[in-house]
Amino acid sequence: MRTILAAAGILVIAALPLVAPWLQFVLTLAVAKGFAALGVAVLLRAGLISIGHAMFFAASAYGVTFLARLGVNDFAVLLAVSVLAAAAVGAIVGSFLVRYRAIFFAMLNLAVSMVFYALCAKLYGVTGGTDGMPVPIPTIFGISLGEAAFKQVLFYVSLMLIVIVGAAVHRYLDSPLGHALSAVHTNEIRLEYLGIPVWAVLLIAYVISAALAGLGGAIAGFAIGRVVPDFAFWTASGHLVLVAVLGGIGGVPGAFIGAFFLELLHSAAVTVTDAWNLVVGAALIIVIMFLPRGFYGFFEREKASAL
Amino acid sequence: MKPAILETKDIHVAFNGVKAADGVNLRVGEGEFLAVIGPNGSGKTTLLNICTGYIKPQSGRVCLEGKDITRLGPRAIARRGVARAFQIPQLFSDQRVIDNMMLALAAKDGLWSAIRPLETEARHQEATRLLELVGLADDAKRISRTLPEGHRKLLDIAVAMALKPRLLLLDEPTSGVSVLERFPLMEALMAALRQARITALFVEHDMEVVARYANRVLVWNAGQIMAEGRPDDVFSDARVLERVVGVA
Numbered sequence: 001m002r003t004i005l006a007a008a009g010i011l012v013i014a015a016l017p018l019v020a021p022w023l024q025f026v027l028t029l030a031v032a033k034g035f036a037a038l039g040v041a042v043l044l045r046a047g048l049i050s051i052g053h054a055m056f057f058a059a060s061a062y063g064v065t066f067l068a069r070l071g072v073n074d075f076a077v078l079l080a081v082s083v084l085a086a087a088a089v090g091a092i093v094g095s096f097l098v099r100y101r102a103i104f105f106a107m108l109n110l111a112v113s114m115v116f117y118a119l120c121a122k123l124y125g126v127t128g129g130t131d132g133m134p135v136p137i138p139t140i141f142g143i144s145l146g147e148a149a150f151k152q153v154l155f156y157v158s159l160m161l162i163v164i165v166g167a168a169v170h171r172y173l174d175s176p177l178g179h180a181l182s183a184v185h186t187n188e189i190r191l192e193y194l195g196i197p198v199w200a201v202l203l204i205a206y207v208i209s210a211a212l213a214g215l216g217g218a219i220a221g222f223a224i225g226r227v228v229p230d231f232a233f234w235t236a237s238g239h240l241v242l243v244a245v246l247g248g249i250g251g252v253p254g255a256f257i258g259a260f261f262l263e264l265l266h267s268a269a270v271t272v273t274d275a276w277n278l279v280v281g282a283a284l285i286i287v288i289m290f291l292p293r294g295f296y297g298f299f300e301r302e303k304a305s306a307l
Numbered sequence: 308m309k310p311a312i313l314e315t316k317d318i319h320v321a322f323n324g325v326k327a328a329d330g331v332n333l334r335v336g337e338g339e340f341l342a343v344i345g346p347n348g349s350g351k352t353t354l355l356n357i358c359t360g361y362i363k364p365q366s367g368r369v370c371l372e373g374k375d376i377t378r379l380g381p382r383a384i385a386r387r388g389v390a391r392a393f394q395i396p397q398l399f400s401d402q403r404v405i406d407n408m409m410l411a412l413a414a415k416d417g418l419w420s421a422i423r424p425l426e427t428e429a430r431h432q433e434a435t436r437l438l439e440l441v442g443l444a445d446d447a448k449r450i451s452r453t454l455p456e457g458h459r460k461l462l463d464i465a466v467a468m469a470l471k472p473r474l475l476l477l478d479e480p481t482s483g484v485s486v487l488e489r490f491p492l493m494e495a496l497m498a499a500l501r502q503a504r505i506t507a508l509f510v511e512h513d514m515e516v517v518a519r520y521a522n523r524v525l526v527w528n529a530g531q532i533m534a535e536g537r538p539d540d541v542f543s544d545a546r547v548l549e550r551v552v553g554v555a
Contacts, residue, residue, distance in 0.1 A: 171424070174424045174425060174426075175423065175424060175425060176409075176410060176413035176414075176416075176425050178425075179402070179406060179409075179410050179413075179425045180410060180413075180414075182399070182401070182402065183399040183402065183410060185401070186398075186399045186400050186401050186402070187397055187398060187399050187400070189381075189397050190397040190398065190399065190466070192380070192381045192382045192385070193359070193381050193382075193385050193390070193391055193397065193467075194385060194410070194411055194414040194466075194470065195382050195383075195385035195386040195414050195415075195470070196382070196414050197382060
């Protein structure tokens with residue numbers, strides 16, 4: 001049932017730009033943020049809140065521009081290499097951070113991401129400073145496309161990636177490693193006594209979450225056509241946590257549901273009032289109060305009896 | 308004498324000057340079911356903590372099948388075939404009973420062969436068999452935090468059993484278990500241990516359980532072994548009766 005609902009949801013989203021073309025950009029951004037929020041949600045399953053994942057989002061988008069400068073111009077290669085770069089940064093940062101828990105983990109992620117933000121903003125010669133850098137339109141299998149055509153392809157490729165990457169993440173979460181990740185939240189002592197290395201479980205999760213944030217960042221970079229240091233600012237990281245919690249961490253679709261909801265709400269609110277933050281904030285309060293497990297909590301099948 | 312599976316050699320541990328282990332030499336023979344009894348606070352659980360690497364002795368050595376494991380942590384010792392059930396059950400409380408079991412079985416299989424889902428047919432069958440052994444088969448789909456304390460204790464034992472250990476350390480396996488369930492549990496546990504040729508060391512306060520099931524009893528008092536031997540001999544020792552059993 002949930003699979004049918006998910007498929008129907010994706011088909012509706014795929015059809016929306018045919019009715020309202022301006023929605024294509026909004027929805028592409030939502031997909032990008034959905035991937036990054038999914039990365040945050042992966043760590044949330046272990047009870048770890050990262051307020052720094054926008055760093056990987058930005059690192060990947062900058063990676064695309066650097067690779068383009070080096071002459072790499074193929075969309076698939078740019079996407080794959082920039083995601084790998086984000087994963088590599090995640091492996092380096094994660095190897096230090098997975099030793100920490102609770103507020104320390106959250107704050108250290110924030111601190112590292114703000115160092116990254118400062119570097120992006122200050123190293124003008126390398127990153128273009130606060131002006132950022134343009135993200136060129138790549139070729140797709142050697143074919144050069146105009147901007148409009150490329151962004152249309154980007155949108156549908158992004159939707160396709162939701163299915164492919166979403167299935168892979170679902171598989172991971174349902175594997176022994178995924179269950180061990182959830183178990184970190186409840187009992188690290190038992191995990192150690194089962195012979196399971198908690199640090200390795202967390203490091204793998206951290207790298208996966210960084211790669212997901214990186215995938216989102218690359219898509220956002222292509223969609224916007226520019227990457228700026230604000231991609232890595234702490235409010236962007238906070239936004240990703242918000243999307244993940246709003247959508248629900250019980251399953252892969254949650255992050256995307258949260259992202260689509262927030263982006264569409266934001267787009268609708270700005271047409272009504274300048275105080276769009278007020279509308280978005282009020283909506284969030286309502287959702288969090290009445291849906292503590294997020295939107296996805298609606299669709300979660302009760303796997304276990306609590307009788 | 309049967310070859311030793313676990314030995315401690317002159318181990319010393321003190322907490323703020325209070326001796327929890329004071330030059331203890333302990334030997335657990337293969338296939339034994341060794342009971343450790345003693346007053347509250349005498350250091351029995353500390354002994355299990357030392358044997359599983361949770362606490363490092365200030366001096367002395369711990370050997371598993373002749374190999375020094377003194378400086379190893381719980382994970383490394385678990386990988387060498389030592390499993391533990393705790394006085395306070397250590398479970399994945401947000402997960403289902405069956406998932407607790409299957410994660411333990413997956414840990415035994417090797418967590419890194421992780422492409423397949425946690426729930427495989429083989430794991431499900433083995434988990435169900437172990438849950439039947441401890442009488443929890445009907446609770447398989449419950450979230451483990453919703454179990455009554457006695458059943459949580461049984462699940463903790465089943466999780467430890469799932470590792471198919473060479474040596475099983477049980478910290479008060481029958482505490483919290485109802486009187487009606489206590490002896491059936493011990494009978495089933497003993498049968499499973501014999502069948503799987505698992506050596507066991509258990510800390511216990513219920514002297515009836517100790518008398519009925521232990522091959523050998525070790526009396527722990529103030530960080531030292533006060534007496535040891537067959538249950539009949541130990542329970543006829545006047546010092547043991549006075550200080551541990553509480554019968555003067």
